[in-house]
Amino acid sequence: MYGDQTIDTLSGVLGIRASYSIPMEWGVLTPGVRAEFTYDFEGSSRAALGYTDLGGLSYSIDLDPTDKDYATLGLSLDLQFVKDWNFGLDYRTSFAGSSSQDHAFGAKLTMRF
Numbered sequence: 001m002y003g004d005q006t007i008d009t010l011s012g013v014l015g016i017r018a019s020y021s022i023p024m025e026w027g028v029l030t031p032g033v034r035a036e037f038t039y040d041f042e043g044s045s046r047a048a049l050g051y052t053d054l055g056g057l058s059y060s061i062d063l064d065p066t067d068k069d070y071a072t073l074g075l076s077l078d079l080q081f082v083k084d085w086n087f088g089l090d091y092r093t094s095f096a097g098s099s100s101q102d103h104a105f106g107a108k109l110t111m112r113f
Contacts, residue, residue, distance in 0.1 A: 019076070028065045032076040034092075039069045070096035084112040 015036030022029045074092035081087070090106035 001086075009083065012037055012041060013038045015072070017077075026081060028078075028080040030080070031081075032077040032078070033075070034072070034074040036072040037069065038094075070094050070100070086110045 013036055015111060016075055017032065017034040019030050019032035021032075034087045045084060072094040074090065076090045078086060078088040086109070088106075088110075090104075090108075092104045092106075093101060094104075095101040
């Protein structure tokens with residue numbers, strides 16, 4: 001059985017985002033890019049666990065920290081239809097060395113009222 005897990009971390013991020021709006025007949029098309037570098041100054045994680053037949057959480061372990069620094073690259077595309085409607089797509093990939101890589105996709109639909 002698993003109990004509480006605590007994760008303490010302090011990270012700093014340095015990056016740049018750029019986009020360019022292109023007027024179209026139907027609205028505005030805005031492609032964008034982003035590049036970020038994240039450094040984890042300090043981090044720790046502790047988890048409590050135990051065996052059900054022993055009747056409690058008798059063990060506590062320190063978990064290995066993740067890589068301390070990683071980079072994120074991303075692409076986005078926003079479409080503004082009519083004046084108050086906006087639709088956007090976003091792709092990001094983060095990697096730390098050659099051993100770890102994450103991918104994320106996002107979509108948003110907004111309406112101003």
